[in-house]
Amino acid sequence: MKYKDASCTVKERAADLLDRMTLREKIGQLIQPFGWQAYERSVDGDIRLTEQFVASMREGGVGSLYGALRADPWTGVTLETGLSPREGAEAVNLIQQYAVEHTRLGIPILFGEECSHGHMAIGATVFPVPLAMASSWNTELYREVCRTIAVETRAQGGAATYSPVLDVVRDPRWGRTEETFGEDPYLISEMGVAAVQGLQGEGIKSDSSIMATLKHFAGYGASEGGRNAAPVHIGRRELMEKDLLPFRKAVRAGAMLLMTAYNEIDGVPCTSNRELLTTVLRGQWGFDGFVITDCGAINMLHSGHHTAETEQEAAAQALLAGVDMEMSGDSFGKHLEQAVQDGQLSEDAIDEAVIRVLRVKFELGLFERPYVDPGRAAEVIGREEHLRLAREMAREGIVLLKNKQALPLSEASGKLAVIGPNADNAYNQLGDYTSPQRREGIVTALDGIRQRAAGANEVLYAPGCRIKDPSKEGFAHALQCAKEADTVIAVVGGSSARDFGEGTIDLKTGAAVITDRSGLSDMDCGEGFDRAELGLSGVQLELLQELHALGKTLIVVYINGRPIIEPWVDEHADAVVEAWYPGQQGGHAIADVLFGDYNPSGRLALSIPKHVGQLPISYSAKRTKGKRYVEMDLAPRYSFGYGLSYTTFRYSGLKLSKSSMSPEESCTVTVEVSNTGGRAGHEVVQLYVSDVYSSVARPAQELKGFRKIYLKPGETVPVSFEITNEELQFVGANYQWIVEPGLFVIEVGGRADQCLKAELYVEIDNQEQIKE
Numbered sequence: 011m012k013y014k015d016a017s018c019t020v021k022e023r024a025a026d027l028l029d030r031m032t033l034r035e036k037i038g039q040l041i042q043p044f045g046w047q048a049y050e051r052s053v054d055g056d057i058r059l060t061e062q063f064v065a066s067m068r069e070g071g072v073g074s075l076y077g078a079l080r081a082d083p084w085t086g087v088t089l090e091t092g093l094s095p096r097e098g099a100e101a102v103n104l105i106q107q108y109a110v111e112h113t114r115l116g117i118p119i120l121f122g123e124e125c126s127h128g129h130m131a132i133g134a135t136v137f138p139v140p141l142a143m144a145s146s147w148n149t150e151l152y153r154e155v156c157r158t159i160a161v162e163t164r165a166q167g168g169a170a171t172y173s174p175v176l177d178v179v180r181d182p183r184w185g186r187t188e189e190t191f192g193e194d195p196y197l198i199s200e201m202g203v204a205a206v207q208g209l210q211g212e213g214i215k216s217d218s219s220i221m222a223t224l225k226h227f228a229g230y231g232a233s234e235g236g237r238n239a240a241p242v243h244i245g246r247r248e249l250m251e252k253d254l255l256p257f258r259k260a261v262r263a264g265a266m267l268l269m270t271a272y273n274e275i276d277g278v279p280c281t282s283n284r285e286l287l288t289t290v291l292r293g294q295w296g297f298d299g300f301v302i303t304d305c306g307a308i309n310m311l312h313s314g315h316h317t318a319e320t321e322q323e324a325a326a327q328a329l330l331a332g333v334d335m336e337m338s339g340d341s342f343g344k345h346l347e348q349a350v351q352d353g354q355l356s357e358d359a360i361d362e363a364v365i366r367v368l369r370v371k372f373e374l375g376l377f378e379r380p381y382v383d384p385g386r387a388a389e390v391i392g393r394e395e396h397l398r399l400a401r402e403m404a405r406e407g408i409v410l411l412k413n414k415q416a417l418p419l420s421e422a423s424g425k426l427a428v429i430g431p432n433a434d435n436a437y438n439q440l441g442d443y444t445s446p447q448r449r450e451g452i453v454t455a456l457d458g459i460r461q462r463a464a465g466a467n468e469v470l471y472a473p474g475c476r477i478k479d480p481s482k483e484g485f486a487h488a489l490q491c492a493k494e495a496d497t498v499i500a501v502v503g504g505s506s507a508r509d510f511g512e513g514t515i516d517l518k519t520g521a522a523v524i525t526d527r528s529g530l531s532d533m534d535c536g537e538g539f540d541r542a543e544l545g546l547s548g549v550q551l552e553l554l555q556e557l558h559a560l561g562k563t564l565i566v567v568y569i570n571g572r573p574i575i576e577p578w579v580d581e582h583a584d585a586v587v588e589a590w591y592p593g594q595q596g597g598h599a600i601a602d603v604l605f606g607d608y609n610p611s612g613r614l615a616l617s618i619p620k621h622v623g624q625l626p627i628s629y630s631a632k633r634t635k636g637k638r639y640v641e642m643d644l645a646p647r648y649s650f651g652y653g654l655s656y657t658t659f660r661y662s663g664l665k666l667s668k669s670s671m672s673p674e675e676s677c678t679v680t681v682e683v684s685n686t687g688g689r690a691g692h693e694v695v696q697l698y699v700s701d702v703y704s705s706v707a708r709p710a711q712e713l714k715g716f717r718k719i720y721l722k723p724g725e726t727v728p729v730s731f732e733i734t735n736e737e738l739q740f741v742g743a744n745y746q747w748i749v750e751p752g753l754f755v756i757e758v759g760g761r762a763d764q765c766l767k768a769e770l771y772v773e774i775d776n777q778e779q780i781k782e
Contacts, residue, residue, distance in 0.1 A: 016378055023377075024368040028361060030115060033347060036357075036364045038070035040335050041343045042122065042302070045078025046085045049101050057093070057101045059108060071113055073367050074120040076305075076338050078102060079131035079166055081445040083508045089446045092132040095166060099387035102167030106380045118376040120367075122302075122337075125171035125209075125220075126189055126443040127593065129163040135396040135594070136452075139441035139571060140175060140201075142407035142590035144191035144615040145653075147694045148718050149204040155403055156208025158396050160220045165387040169214075169374050170221040170267055174205035176256040177231030177271075179616055180626040184236040185539035188441050188506060188571030188591060192615025193628050193650060195255040196713040202260040210264060215375040217382075224260050226271035226304060228286060229253045236625075237540050239272035239314075247706065247741045249275065258295055266299035266370060270333065272307055272314075279315045281307040282324075287332030300334035300366040308333070308341040321345055326354040334363040392451075397595055404592035404599030406692075409612035410654040416497075416563050416584035418606025418656060424496025425468045428456050429488045429557060431476050431532065431550065432569040433499075437507035438477070439569050441591035442536035446510050451594060455501045455567060458597030462605050470495055473517055477505045477532035478548045484517025489556060497563045499604070502550045503570035506536030506591065535571040544575040544622050551576060558582050567600060573618040580647060588612070606656060611692035611718070613653035613761070617646040629762040630709040651696050651713075651761040657687030657723065661766050664758055670771040673735040673749040677770060680730045681758045685721035694718050697731045698757040698765060704750055705743055711762060731758075738772060749774070 012018050013027035028036070048063035066072055079098045081087035093101055102121060109119045124130040127137040135158065137143070143152050163171060175189045176198055191198040202224070211219035229249060234240040244253070257268070268291065271280040280286060281303055291297045311317050311324035318324035322345035328336070329346065336342040349355045371377065410417070419426070432438045436452035460469045474488035475481065492498045509531060533539060534547045545551065555578065558564050566583040568574055571591055579586060587610075592599050602608040619627045620642055629650040638644055660683070667678035683695055697715035701708045714737040717729050733756065735749045742748040751774040759765030 014377065020369055020372045023372050024365050027115065027117070027368055028365055031364070032070070033350065033357060033360070034070035035115065036360050037342060037346045039073035039117070039364050039367050040346070040360070041072055042074040042076045042335055042337050043072055044338055045075030045121065046080055046087055048075055048078060048105050051091065057097065057104060059104065063105070064108070067108060067113055071109065071117065072119065074122055074335060075105065076122050077124060077130070078105065078121050079129070079168065080124055081132050082130065083510060088511065089132060089448065092446065094388070095133045095391040096384045096388040098131055098166040099382050099384040103381045103384070106167065110380050118371060118380040120170060120371055120374070120376070121168050122170040122172060123163055123168035124443050125159050125163055126173045126175070127441060128159055129166070129168065130443055130445045131166065132445050133392050134162050134445065135392050135400055136440055136444055136447065137400050138404045138407050138593040138596065139188040139591040140191055141188050141571065141615060142592060143403055144197060144201055145409055145590065145612040146403060146406035147197070147613050147716055148406055149200050151403055151406060152201060153204040153208040155399060156205050157211065157218070158399055160209045160211060161218045162391045162396070163220050164217055165382060165390050167382045168220055169376065170223060171209060172223045172225060172269060174202050174222065174224065175226070176202045176224055176260060177226055178252050178256070179231045181236030182572045182616060183541045183544060183622070183625070184231070184233065185238060185535055185541070186537050188535060189443070190231060193617060194615070194630065194713050195252045197615060197716070198256040199259040202256045203263040206260050206263040206265045210266065214266060214373055217379070221266040221370070221374070222260070223267035223269050223302065224257050224265050225269035227257055227268050227291070228271060228280060229275050230271040230273055233273055238538060242273050242275045244275070246745060250741045250745065254290070261291070261295050261297050268297065268299065268301050270301065270303050270307060272304055272310060274315055279311055279317055281333060282311055282317065282327040282331045284331040292332065300363070300370055301332055302335040303328065303333055303337050303339065305338040308336055308339050322349055323354070325349060329355060329359060329363060334366050400593050401595035401598050404596050405602045405608045407590060407592070407612050408599060408603050408610055409588040409614055410585070410603070410610040411588055411648055412580065412583060412586040413654055414584045416565055417604060419467070419497065419604050421466045423467060423563070425470065425494065426459065426463060427470045427472070427491045427495035427498045428459055428501065429472055429474050429492060429498060430501035430553070431473050432503050432505070433471060433473065433501035435505070435532070437510060438505040438532055439591055439596045440507065440593060441571055442506040442508070447594065453595055453597035455569070455597045455600045458599070458601035459499065459604065462601040462607070474553045475517065475549050476530060477550070478534055479530055480549055481517065482549055482552070485553060485556060487517070488553065489560065492557050492560050492562060495562060497565065498557050498560075499565045499567060500554055500557060501567045501569060502546060502554065503568040503574065504535045504547065504572070505532035506539070506571050507533055508536070544573060546574060546576055551578065554579060565604070569596070573616065575619060575622060575647070577620060577647070609656045609689055609691035610653065611655065611694070613651050613694045614648055615650070617650045618648040620647045630712055632707055633710045634707065649761055649763045651694070653694070655691045655693070657685055657689040657691045659693045659721070659760060660684045660686045661759055664766040664768050666756065666768050666770055669769070670773050672773055673738065677733040678730055679733060679756055679758065679768070680728050681766065682726055683719065683721065683729055684726040685723055688723050690720065690722045692718055692720050693760060695729045696759060696761065696765070698762065699733070699737055700755040700757065701738070701740065702753040702755060704740065704752070706740070708740060711757065733770065
């Protein structure tokens, strides 16, 4: 049989296999049930297949399984019932063995896993959330993180991850902001390309690579009011320039999978949008992987968007639009066969989707190597070098927002009081899409500070309050600790921790307690947890105000998944540190920054407003954005690209290699960057371009490049960027990417609102626009 002959081309093998398949078997390749329901652990500890899974394989099979190793409250998989890395690999092998050896054609299963910031399986390394990693502005380091995630995931049999998230955030009240790379399409594009390169490595056939899935296509980050999956109201040009750009670049980088978004754009749901999924994605961009829905998105066409009268019609709409596989829904499995019989679909349309899925499986090498080595899984997952990388990434993503000479800490800082609900809550610093964790594997802020301060500073601790609970019963103990201290480190923020059965904390002692009071949940962020406001939840601000009243040095550390707007904190705290959700090594990273063992180098990947009423807010707003509100101006509290250091940098000598250029040419931009302080440190050099006059209204400023450099005290280095037509183009009146003649302002600096400027004139013969 040709499809089993590895010497044949992928195209030949896929075509041969397709010819041998029944309609039911073809449809089976387009469905993806929940993977954790495919097996169970017996009383004696053995892993065995469930009757449900075996029955589905007998009825035509399944092409993929979602989250076979996923562990969290949704799956019901706990530390006690879940699988170790070795056991996880053995379970995947058992499932795969049935597919390969006990079905008619022996087609292997594609295992898709959640790996937003680490494989969502027990024992895997937990890195900082993507928003924190974007704040590092270090694509090389992020690429290395993604390589590590790929190694750990493929070791257990996972061949695809449902990341990176390339959504452009307009309103950070959205609960999924933590999963994104922020507000800017260029920065998102660079991080997205790094993710594809890191996850897929030199080739997806490698035992150390997995397929990247670009999501959510498209406009998901522009939802109405920051509400998850709400309608999106943007024009075609904005969609192309902002929301589609990161996807376009990641497709060009070789991404193999793409996931549709729940939302609709101008009335058309993305899951049934043929223009997006076929005309643009495949026709214009040449994407040759396959498209998968988000969980339950096809059902939503019928029961949510109401664009399909029946679920069968919804299934037909999605397939005809360009969807190849349904994630964790039952529409394809239940209705596609009948849709063919009723004439809503042709079998040829199903064949197109099936051939794309089969081709990917051949390219992954699953037919030759369907199984994994459990011993390797036990060896590589969670190894020490991966923990070191998690710590490095966490500290590079920490942003110092304010510092009135309160940091770095030293012996002179005296006795330390670590106060706050996020100081010693392990799950609160990990973010959403995290598996159950053993407490000893997580370094909290308190853990990190105690370890670093040992022998130099005495450390006291009190939680003070919870994230959302209005109780102030812990205030007295917290204030007593603070009174005994010289410096107060308040660790507050938000939580995306789902209910892992860990209970809550005793506000008087800080000890963990189990309670049936569901109202004590800390979760105020994460998928499905959109907010109307962006201030601190519960009584956290009141706690900070009472701590400040003691007259001690007050350092505020935020651990959270979206920006926090607290003007009082910005005004009264002696230092403010934004740590985001820093992952399992976050406590060490926070201590590294607080004590000056690492000079903070994180820069904001999104603007932080003064007031929620300023939303949406972005550095790249149009020039006609308005003047001001009655109550305040339009400037953010902290601008995009902002972040302080323990040293200072000076920019000088901005030069262009030419004052004018044609679109076929390039121009070199050079600037001198000097470390004028007393400490070595990293600076993020940012390049912005402004098109002064254009045929359509344009943003006043757009990021087009950045470099993260390291400078010793007194050191000066030149930093260069190349300006080509790609940095100058935009979507013109006819919705084509073009470059127009005229004046451009080139800006270089350490943040969006503080740059040196130079002028560049673009000349085009006969004043014709140059298309990309």
